[in-house]
Amino acid sequence: MNLQQAGDFVRALAAANPAPETELHYTSPYTLLVAVALSAQATDVSVNKATATLFQEADNPAAMVALGEEGVGRHIRSIGLWKGKAKNVIALSRLLLERHGGEVPADRAALEALPGVGRKTANVVLNVAFGEEAMAVDTHIFRLGNRTGLAPGNTPREVEDGLMKRVPPELLRDAHHWLILHGRYVCKARMPECWHCVAIALCNYRDKVRVAPPR
Structure with a gap:
């Protein structure tokens, strides 16, 4: 071609x-980041079902850290690799609080430095949340x-x-x-x-x- x-x-x-538009449900750059991180080796439909209740309980880094791995796990057991994903969600939320004031950075290197966030996830966040041509x-x-x-x-x-x-x-x-x-x-x-x-x-x-x- x-x-x-x-x-x-x-x-x-x-x-x-x-x-x-993306088929993942989100309300902020943070919930988008979490949804995309959860979507690895899982369908958007399954992720949306899990995050529907997860984001009701925790839709920001501080609330997610307070929820803890077991709390996150309660909501995402239906999706693949949920134990590792729960661990990463808590770890990336903690780093957002420690390094970025609880905000999702509009920077590729900073995004890829977060646990469970690779180039594909960073590209989705940069494109959908921040309007970059990624x-x-x-x-x-x-x-x-x-x-x-x-x-x-x-x-x-x-x-x-x-x-x-x-x-x-x-x-x-x-x-x-x-x-x-x-x-x-x-x-x-x-x-x-x-x-x-x-x-x-x-x-x-x-x-x-x-x-x-x-x-």
């Missing part, structure tokens, strides 16, 4: 969904970048760098939403639903599934 085709691919997704590459975007030819790469960082170069500048702000949602609901892992892909004409995937299988 050349640069023009890549741009047209993203423009097609944008036209179909002009106002994309590209969070999850499994959906990694698969889509390679499958379609939009931004091939052997690692998430290679795909991220490719997307940052190939997505039209005016679309970078929302691009990771379009790509995640497309990978989640259309360009699926087991069988891409190419028959209703708005960018099928631009995709380089050889084994397109052009007709929906019989039910």
Whole structure:
């Protein structure tokens, strides 16, 4: 896929969904940070169910630290790796209080210094909470970048760098939403639903599934 085709691919997704948003529920940069940290190897639906009660009890770092690991665990047992995530949520909340006055920093290095926060999580927070043109590459975007030819790469960082170069500048702000949602609901892992892909004409995937299988 050349640069023009890549741009047209993203423009097609944008036209179909002009106002994309994250599917994680949050009310502040802090609750977004916690929700994204909890979403590793878990679905947004499962995280939203857990945080619905968690954030009622603790929606700021001080309240979360007071809740403690066991308290956090009561709310998030339904999601994967919950014990480690509860530990990280308490640890990152404590560091926010100690280093940042309880506020989520709008700085990549500071975010990645928090327990359980890697580059993908930092990119989501920078993009969604602070409006930066950051590209969070999850499994959906990694698969889509390679499958379609939009931004091939052997690692998430290679795909991220490719997307940052190939997505039209005016679309970078929302691009990771379009790509995640497309990978989640259309360009699926087991069988891409190419028959209703708005960018099928631009995709380089050889084994397109052009007709929906019989039910």
